[in-house]
């Protein structure tokens with residue numbers, strides 16, 4: 001079950017609209033209620049307050065009923081159980097992370113999650129504005145939530161391979177916890193404790209599972225993330241990228257079609273690692289001029305394979 005929580009200030013317009021519109025998109029896209037749960041809350045909600053009349057009207061015009069909605073204040077329980085928390089603005093995201101720092105890695109603005117790198121990642125507050133502004137907000141939410149669910153579907157169905165040596169063991173366990181919270185399945189290729197082992201022994205089976213197509217993508221950890229990256233990249237077809245920031249994680253997918261992400265437990269903390277994993281999982285290869293370059297990487301690999309006796 002993948003749980004998506006939309007958050008705004010009062011939970012009487014933007015997040016409540018986002019939740020009903022997303023639920024409609026989910027039903028349209030064939031998600032079953034067992035697959036996905038969508039709900040909303042406000043950082044400063046007055047409990048029990050109905051949605052604004054304009055939000056109810058804008059929803060009604062889309063065939064949706066918001067008349068029974070009652071505002072809910074954001075709670076620690078909601079934050080804990082959500083796999084993905086989508087705020088309406090960067091301000092909401094910052095405020096939420098100040099209250100619940102442990103949620104780092106699963107909190108994004110809706111726009112930045114759907115369109116990473118978006119120039120304006122905020123959805124403006126329509127409160128007190130005419131109905132036409134609410135209609136525009138609802139249309140914007142309709143477009144964003146439809147793309148959101150396409151993305152969620154891909155992430156939910158990814159077959160992930162995980163591996164680490166002793167130096168990355170704790171980080172791998174942290175990533176497993178994060179994936180479980182998000183309802184994302186994975187296959188763990190070890191190591192299974194903190195006893196000293198050799199990283200190529202774990203990088204290789206993960207890389208081979210990805211190269212053979214048994215898994216779609218892999219995540220490898222060691223002390224620095226370097227050893228596992230070097231080892232994995234020896235397997236033909238693997239493009240392993242060492243990423244210790246979200247910008248690189250996104251670019252590794254969009255530009256390099258990286259099929260393995262590597263990270264170092266001695267380099268970054270678990271909060272940033274979660275954010276990097278979420279960004280890398282949600283990002284797609286951009287193709288175009290990047291496809292030509294990835295083809296040239298493959299050509300180097302093929303030339304060396306052919307040259308082998």
Ligand code: RB5
Pocket residue numbers: 165166167168199222223224225226227228
């Ligand atoms: C193990 O001490 C360490 O060398 C390994 O985890 C990794 O950092 C290698 O690149």
